[in-house]
Amino acid sequence: MTPPRPEQTTLPTPAVAPAAAPESPVGARSVGLIGAGQLARMMIGPAIELDLTTPVLATDPAESAAAVAAEVRIGRHDDEQAVSALAAEVDVITFDHEHVPAWILEDIERAGIAAVRPGPAALVHAQDKLVMRERLTALGHPCPRWWRIGSVTDLEDALTESGGRIVIKTPRGGYDAHGVRIIERAEQAQDWLAEHGELLAEELVPFTRELSAQVARRPGGEAVAYPVVQSVQKDGVCYEVVAPAPGLDAEGQQQIQALALAIAEDLGVTGMLAVELFETAGGEVLVNELAMRPHNTGHWSMDGAVTGQFEQHLRAVADLPLGATTALASVSVMVNLLGGTAEDLAPGTHAALAADPELKIHLYGKSVRPGRKIGHVTLVGADADALLERAHRAELLIIDGPAPVAAAPVADAPVTDAPVAATITAAETSGETR
């Protein structure tokens, strides 16, 4: 038998809200970082200043972010147990990369273990290029012409319709130049078709340059846009950025910012969103890729904007009010450090800092492999070309090392054929000479 509800029926319904004031809004206090690459690493400094706790899920304690984080958990981003365990420690989880399976994130959201930002329903558009193309097209956002490829016949049709050459992309798992191929015959994509089942085909856009638009969006919808930048790729990897994009007028800036803000809103993104774009000769822009995290094309903002993208991403996913995206100088440039001939970056770093006191160097603490992203440099000023020249000079010093310092010739010294190496060897093997 249900006991009677004591007295309640005798009390009138209150006509006003309870007298206690509602609580002031508070953002998240802890943000778990899934993945421990350089993007997670560069969130750690800003997190310290905002007093946000940011434990990192790393597959290896030597990874870029794991080496510098106060709290590291070892586990894979595609291991539900590992991801859920980190989520259980924090208010929010966010990502170093897009490769966490959606079902893991959906389970975490459903169970209320932590907020997932960006959420899986948004993130899928950065994870699956076919989903992205389909959604952006349905929303009316400008895309290159594209085809869903499920068979060799589809490939042949796309090749015919596009004039004999197409770009083929694996829907998932690609990054930088990985998962992208230009083909002229269907059989050049058959291996990927067999492996992935479906592929994305796109027309080769005759673009004049690449642009990137970055915005940040909070869960409630507050959003801000950064200046649109120009980016240059090298072998499919972001290499050089100028902010703002040279020659793009205020109207062009605003239109592209509005496009990126609309995409963030339409897809329900939380955190940073990068919209990589092709600009055509006619001044049209087409969406190339989406990334829902801090992005290489936004690294300039660490030193060139009031609020750097790593701080902004943390503020957005922690549901803290967003920061100003204003640039601190009329031009900022960023040049990536891609692994070169120097295995030890210290001599080149020293030389680059000596050569340019205004240079900002950001090293990722990663072992050097040719072409691997191991850091970046930035400069702010007024003249993009001059800044780029200085940045590239620094880049070469760091990645290839400074030229060996030539021994100063001694003008009056007598020429000698003395076996110098033998002398040294003899001295080194003789304990008495020390």
Add this chain to the structure above:
Amino acid sequence: MTPPRPEQTTLPTPAVAPAAAPESPVGARSVGLIGAGQLARMMIGPAIELDLTTPVLATDPAESAAAVAAEVRIGRHDDEQAVSALAAEVDVITFDHEHVPAWILEDIERAGIAAVRPGPAALVHAQDKLVMRERLTALGHPCPRWWRIGSVTDLEDALTESGGRIVIKTPRGGYDAHGVRIIERAEQAQDWLAEHGELLAEELVPFTRELSAQVARRPGGEAVAYPVVQSVQKDGVCYEVVAPAPGLDAEGQQQIQALALAIAEDLGVTGMLAVELFETAGGEVLVNELAMRPHNTGHWSMDGAVTGQFEQHLRAVADLPLGATTALASVSVMVNLLGGTAEDLAPGTHAALAADPELKIHLYGKSVRPGRKIGHVTLVGADADALLERAHRAELLIIDGPAPVAAAPVADAPVTDAPVAATITAAETSGETR
């Protein structure tokens, strides 16, 4: 019997240097931080970007820097074993504060365990105010009139000579307002005299404002100067800074920078040096205090200069080339967050970020006690007064919390005396109503 040195005597002495090129210069790769307060904490972000390893010696794992550092060793700064053990792990040690006993540092230097920067011979001038006054006076640098106090007679003489009031300082262990007292009678300092044996007495300088000059110096002598700033104290604690100091012309800036650079050179400082100064009505400056580390009056540079003081200190002590001290805006301001009525800073932080998107907040992760330094805010722009007003508005929001959000009155609601609290209680105790 000593074996003959094989062949060596038959080889001529080489007249030129060995053919191998000398090694390129490389800075330190690891810098041990002794002490784990907010100054050590704020070095961690820049250290990550420069890929410097910075283990921290903390007395407690909850200390400001210890809570965010990747590597923490627990031990006291005055425990030789603890300091030496950290030194053995790194290339260089540096400091969060001045209180490491000189003999410990001398032993570490002598044994070659690690470089000590600043070295004990320089650091003593920031540790012992009598040593500082004696040396600066000998070097001819401008100081207030001062007296070495070893007895009550000395106190009485100083009082007589100074017109009846003097500032008394303990030579060691003071910071902020601690260890400073204004006295009018000798007995007001007798307790300290008994405790410390010797005291420093100084005239009360009739200063119009306080200035601070910061420079950084590398071991080889390379040095750079920051813009001279104006600082305002509150109960002896740095509270507000404007950079550059308003109304100080280029010549005044240069003269004071030259003074600070000369002191750094004369004392052999490595790392950051802050020279706190009194400016008198006549435009004269007198040295008040020295600090050989990043300093509260330099926090503006984190957001307002090309090279922030924490990065600069690391570069100087790691013997890396120094960075540009150029300001990023015409004016920067900094306001300290001193513990107020809010125990939880999160609601006020949220409100302050919402009110001012350009605000930069730096929290130290310390528990709140009234007057305790728990963070600071900065702003950059063009108008010092307007920036200060915004910074103080943010300060009050953060330290005292936002005003409670008033419940919106419902215009047409009938007035009722209903016991609202009772209603809520009844609802809460009734499982059926959920």
